Amino acid sequence: MTSVLLDTSILIHAQRNRAFALGLDDFSDALVISRIAACELIYGSRDKKEKNVNRLVTQLFKVIEVNEAISKRAFLLIDQYGLKTRLGISDALIAATAIEEDLVLWTLNTKHFEMIEEVELFTSKAS
Numbered sequence: 001m002t003s004v005l006l007d008t009s010i011l012i013h014a015q016r017n018r019a020f021a022l023g024l025d026d027f028s029d030a031l032v033i034s035r036i037a038a039c040e041l042i043y044g045s046r047d048k049k050e051k052n053v054n055r056l057v058t059q060l061f062k063v064i065e066v067n068e069a070i071s072k073r074a075f076l077l078i079d080q081y082g083l084k085t086r087l088g089i090s091d092a093l094i095a096a097t098a099i100e101e102d103l104v105l106w107t108l109n110t111k112h113f114e115m116i117e118e119v120e121l122f123t124s125k126a127s
Helices: 007-015 016-028 037-042 047-059 066-083 089-100
Strands: 005-008 030-032 063-064 104-106
Touching: 005 007, 005 089, 007 037, 007 047, 016 030, 030 037, 030 089, 037 047, 037 063, 037 089, 066 089, 089 104
Parallel strands: 005 030, 005 104, 030 063
Antiparallel strands: none
16 A cells, blocks of 8 residues: 555544544554644644643654655745645645655645645545
């Protein structure tokens, strides 16, 4: 199976919905996250308890670091889509990670990524 890059929305959904999180076990060997998603999860923590849980969640997955190729691709995506769609920096870096690492992107925010032709979105009924 192709590796799947989890967007922050999937991590948050899994953290808050244990039944959904259990379904991630079916893919566990193929799931990865970007350093950006890990940062967003920690940043979005509402308190110390949630921050500790989020830190543990990030440790469950292989983390893809931002490198020169990913940052350059993110710049190109922002240049191409930024004005028209307001593509944000975090989403551009996550999309660039998927493109550069040849990963399928799993997100609950498909509107943030569907305009980027180079990104293959994983489809699921998680919501």
